Amino acid sequence: MFAELPAHASELKQRLARFMDEHVYPNERALLAPPPESSRWAPRPLALDLMREAKAQGLWNLFYNHGPEGQGLTNYEYSQLCEVLGRSLAAPELFNCNAPDVGNMEILAIYGTEQQKQHWLKPLLEGEIRSCFAMTEPRVASSDATNIETRIERDGSDYIINGRKWWVTGAPSERCKVAIVMGKNDPTAPRHKQQSMILVPMNAPGVRVERALSVYGYEHAPLGHAEVVFDNVRVPAENMLLGEGRGFEIAQGRLGPGRIHHCMRFVGLAERALEIMCARAKNRFAFGSTLSDMGGVRQAIGLSRCEIEQARLVTLKAAWAMDRLGNKEARNEIAVAKIVVPTLTGAVIDRAIQVHGGAGLSQDFFLAEAFAETRFLRIGDGPDEVHREALARFELSRTA
Structure with a gap:
């Protein structure tokens, strides 16, 4: 009923399973244990070591099929590898296949300019930094994304962002360097043309990670989820993704x-x-x-x-x-x-x-x-x- 995996994907799947047996399961408890309070948002040295090992073994960017940085797998092929790495909550990050970075890398690969790709996509593909995706808001029912209230307003050669987001996965991490923010730039436009997405450096003045959020008591440090405030955050106009109204x-x-x-x-x-x-x-x-x-x-x-x-x-x-x-x-x-x-x-x-x-x-x-x-x-x-x-x-x- 379904085609068998081609040789390249099958071999990757076998190597991935071996890596899980040799490196992930034996270290799983240490990788998932809550870190010390003083360093809970810092990268775990063990995780960084295993990321380097996965990269050295060619088990890196398994999801990515937009260029030589990935493995060129179809969705059908990747799904069967993803089932293997999904067996442990600790595993996806080790192969650079964790949310929300996967989705953000897809956005930059498909919709980003060459400048945006060089500045943000390249270090994400290398695993040098992490990113977050800011869409959901606490003050509105975000299941209907047209409710979003965060404003993205043009001011000369810049945009100014004001709003409050939550469930921003990855935002508390010290390695998180950029957010993709969805907000409203034209409330008078047709309903689904009012919103835009823009790249916001996490160290930009006015960006504030206000608090970490837990899921049934799990903070998922050192990545975590957060409520983030954007208070008159100014970014250059070239940070806009695809164009106004394309969110x-x-x-x-x-x-x-x-x-x-x-x-x-x-x-x-x-x-x-x-x-x-x-x-x-x-x-x-x-x-x-x-x-x-x-x-x-x-x-x-x-x-x-x-x-x-x-x-x-x-x-x-x-x-x-x-x-x-x-x-x-x-x-x-x-x-x-x-x-x-x-x-x-x-x-x-x-x-x-x-x-x-x-x-x-x-x-x-x-x-x-x-x-x-x-x-x-x-x-x-x-x-x-x-x-x-x-x-x-x-x-x-x-x-x-």
Whole structure:
């Protein structure tokens, strides 16, 4: 039904799996442990060492297919590698494949000027810096992005940005050097032509990371999420991306691939959760038998396998459609995956937590943090309700 991976992609997948076995899983607890308060937003030396090793082994920029800096993989091919690196929450950064940098690099590669690419894309591809994406706002319902209130106003040869954003992933990190900010430049224009995107250096006067935000208590340092204030921030006009009023156009080009990348990784996370659920069930005794002998646990395992297969199939179909039809025409397939995969992955992880008992809630396993991550994505990149509504409109349009 689906084509086998070509030799280059298959070989990359095997090398990636070996790297995970040799370097990621043995160091996972250290990579995910909360850092000391004094250095919580500083890069971890261990992570930097592993990034250098991944780069040396040619396991770098696996997502990127816009030039020689990447691996030239299709979405379908990358999805199967992404499932491998998605098995650990610590892994994506080590291969320069973590959000939001992947989406921001895609924006710069597709929509950026040569000057913008040299200044920001090149160091991002090298892993020398990190970036963030500032779209969601605390004062409006950002599920409807036309509500955005942040202003981007022309002033001579500059633009001035004023607004407040939150859930700006990566902003607290000391390595975060640039933000892509979405704001309104012309409130009188047609509804989807009012917004623009602009590049804002994080050290520009008036940029203030006001506080870190946690997801179910997890701060995800040293990357993290933040509420960020832009107070009369002045940047040169050449920092505008694509042109005034093109923000929605860029957003649709960015968020489609970003949504499917999350889904690809979550399939791997669900697989690993099922594996450790089975191991726990076979080695844990209660009431005179192993948990794996109990019908309820066996039902949970069987259902989890069914749901993982569903998640994988809708993800592969979306990636296949993106390669053949383009991101815009594949929007319905992407929406289906975005709705289905985080929900099913969360359900599998939840069952694994239940089988682990109290241990599943603790920091001794990756399950609790993984569950928080999957729950977050049912809101991030557009809440499920918005995607279901878009799918409903399409289905209704097909009926006389």
